[in-house]
Amino acid sequence: KTHHNHPQSAEKTSDHPANMTDNISRPYKSTVHIALPSNQYAQHLKDVVSVDEEVSNKVVKSFSIVTSQEVDGSDVDRGNDAIVRDGGDADEQRVLRINFMATDAKMLRVALSTTYDMINVALKCFQEFEE
Numbered sequence: 001k002t003h004h005n006h007p008q009s010a011e012k013t014s015d016h017p018a019n020m021t022d023n024i025s026r027p028y029k030s031t032v033h034i035a036l037p038s039n040q041y042a043q044h045l046k047d048v049v050s051v052d053e054e055v056s057n058k059v060v061k062s063f064s065i066v067t068s069q070e071v072d073g074s075d076v077d078r079g080n081d082a083i084v085r086d087g088g089d090a091d092e093q094r095v096l097r098i099n100f101m102a103t104d105a106k107m108l109r110v111a112l113s114t115t116y117d118m119i120n121v122a123l124k125c126f127q128e129f130e131e
Helices: 017-022 039-049 068-072 105-130
Strands: 002-005 028-035 059-067 093-102
Touching (some): 028 105, 059 068, 059 105, 068 093
Antiparallel strands (some): 002 028, 028 093
């Protein structure tokens, strides 16, 4: 589940800690939600993908674990996007939310692609060790 914002979006970025400390404008944004079987899986995935810092300060990522209700909340603008319901407990915090903010579209694309690659490898490892 991915949500992208164009720079003209009304979403505020000035409250983000990175914007307050370095004064670099990062108008390109995307939010990725990964629903996992449990909070433990979500925490492990967060630990794996949040270890590496971005190579440059052109991209900032933040990570949190939320409930599916928070993802589906009416306070989030999704346009025509839909969340896939997997039948899990809506109150359990088991959805990894990754917010990306970038100075330009290319840097956002690279950061998203790299993160998806890391997520893919981590999930394959989780699956392999689970068996």
